[in-house]
Amino acid sequence: MKVLVAKYMLEANCFVPNVLEIPDFDVRMGQDCIDRMQMGDVFEKNGIEVIPSVYARSNGSGIMSIRSFEYIEGTICDIVRKHINEIDGIFLFLHGASEVQQIGSGDHHILQEVRKIVGPYLPIAVVCDPHGNLCKEYVENTTIIRSYRHSPHTDIEETVEKVCLMLIEQMKHRTGIHSVYRKLPLILGGEQSVSTDEPVKSINAYMDEMEKDPKILSASWHVGYIRHDTDVAGCGIVVVPSSVEYQQYAEKKADELAEYVWNKRHEFHYTGTTAKPDEALKMALEYPEAPVFITDSGDNVTSRARGANTVILREVMALKEINKKIIFASIMDDNCYRELASHREGDIVDISLGKCFDELSAKVDLKVRIKKIGTIKGSKLTGEQGDFGGAIVVNVVDTPVDIIVAENNHVFSERHQMIALECDWFDYDIIVGKMGYAFPELVRDGKLCIMSLTDGVTVQDITRIPFKRIMRPMYPIDNI
Secondary structure, eight states: OEEEEEEEEEOOOTTSOOEEOGGGSEEEOHHHHHHTSOOTTHHHHTTOEEEEEEEEEEOOSSEEOHHHHHHHHHHHHHHHHHTTTTOSEEEEEEOSOOOBTTTBOHHHHHHHHHHHHHOSSSOEEEEEOSSSOOOHHHHHTOSEEEEOSOSSOTTHHHHHHHHHHHHHHHHHHOOOOOOEEEEOSBOOOGGGOOTTSTTHHHHHHHHHHHTTSTTEEEEEEEOOOTTSOOTTOSOEEEEEESSGGGHHHHHHHHHHHHHHHHTTGGGOOOOSEEEOHHHHHHHHHHOSSSOEEEEEGGGOGGGTOOSOOOHHHHHHHTOSOOOSOEEEEEEEOHHHHHHHHTSOTTOEEEEEEOOOSSGGGOOEEEEEEEEEEEEEEOOTTTTOOSEEEEEEEEEETTSSEEEEEESSOOOOOSHHHHHTTTOOGGGOSEEEESOSSOOHHHHHHOSEEEEEOOOSTTOSOGGGSOOSSSOSSOBTTSOO
């Protein structure tokens, strides 16, 4: 038996005025595609031959150009056509939060086009990020669709393996099942849905119990993605029956799961300590233990902000006295990075750090000493491999302030990423990162983690996002 695989990962923040092209993607084919699918050896162990199509991933900000998307989608579809008479199933790893010029969701469009080629009956399984948007047509075009349970996403490989095993059973037995979808009039940000906290912890436990029912193959709750103004925004429920004879039963269980989540709507909240920017910095400076992590949530690069805001840096540099050792990990400024990269470690350089996209990323004039010229390492948690652009550690002369000046917007969520640049967050009192909720290693090592409710393209207050196209009424924007 043979399975065709593809991966398309783009979390497109539509509030960033930028258009992504092919050079903004890591595109792999052949064995490289298979190696980056995070499937392990699940197909090999079950005697299934894997046919690779395309792996395409971008950490860029903004939406994707239609011409670049058509290249990715066209390549996937061409390979599906080439192997149409030999494949027994298709496995797609789709984020769920892409956005493409003139099309909308690239994820939805890829599945739609693949389904047109293979017809209504060939098994198609999809693994996706919970922070992706769904719609009825998209879900019902899948045999199985399931999101990871955990946020931060500590269960990606576990979920991939689980779905691959489900797909193998469908390829062997062709039971004729398809996924059942329910949309909820509920819109949430990722920072309100941390899985180690309530109510998500209880929702996940509820779905775990559902899956003990032999009539139910899979149950998942999709938080959705709030950085799109789109008619498919909002939370979704997916339930997959174990057999076609239980299809109506799955409809009933989907209603029950939807009601369970809806009844929890008043319980969603930010996890951990949150504060307005000035108060967050004050708390960190006064805290007696170290390290303290501040997350710049309005410039959250994991939700595809540009990571260029200099607001907290300016607040620090305006202090009359800086009595704590602080590192910014990181601030994106490709122009400043290139200027620094033309020098050597140890050089003292005058820089203007800040991209000036808006007032939030205004320039800061600094005299710095270059400490380390290196590269950004990927996150082990998300299965990223290799280097993700350049990074240079500088010290602001005559201060205890260090800055990682980054070539692009990549999150520093794990200690090994800083150690690769010859710095260690245990050497600092305060670490300022470009993310929303604190990732597991920050929670593990931090004496205090504070989410600073900063402004930016990933602002946390949903009521301040200028939605025009979402379904209404929608809680909490509307009082339902």
